[in-house]
Amino acid sequence: MPNVKLHYDIDGNDFTVAGQASSNLKKVLKQLGVSTEVIRKAAISMYEGEINTVIHGKGGAADVEISTDKLIITFTDHGPGIKDISQAMQEGFSTATDEARELGFGAGMGLPNMKKYSDALNISSVLGEGTTVEIIIHLT
């Protein structure tokens, strides 16, 4: 498989376009002939990350790197940061706003779900400065 690099800007102010980056990645992976199972894992992880970047990170970017053996997705935002990462990783923990909840999010399931569907999940965050979330999924 050729090395592919993709960059997506994620708008933090428009809920209606959230998911466009994930939708595009899913199409690209399909075109590259990636297996259905891997596409499912990648699509879910990417979408959870994209939604988090919108609803918690106030927008940011996603960078995707596809190589022969793995897919690396990196979300970067300059939002409020995460105070306690291990707490954020717990199922059910959420600080989502009412607006996000009205759209059907805020169950505190996103990060645990990303962990479940990826082969590695690395989060680094500085309060008041922002958050970086890296997801690695093996392709083989």
Next chain:
Amino acid sequence: MKLQELQTILHATFVTGPDGWEETEVKAACGSDLMSDVLAFVKDQGILLTGLVNPQVIRTAEMMDIKVIVFVRGKVPGEEVIELAKDLDMVILRTENPLYVACGKLYKEGLPGSREDI
């Protein structure tokens, strides 16, 4: 179950879908107003019944390879939602039934969910 039968059971209105949608065969369904839970728990159910009508419902379904969405409680999707569904060749139906009733009717007619062993 064929979508035609599902439409009859729910007295559902057709909103959008590719030609021949009535013949689509569905094997299992899920009902939820929480997209977080759909993303975390749904496994190969072909239909989502929901009372939410924002574009994230369509996006969530797209990620989960769900091709059929039934909007319950008489909810009317906006133009952008319908357009998005069209682009993705999804079927959208709507029914006046509330979520519980719509799911119950389909379940009674033999359309299963997941994790029924618990």
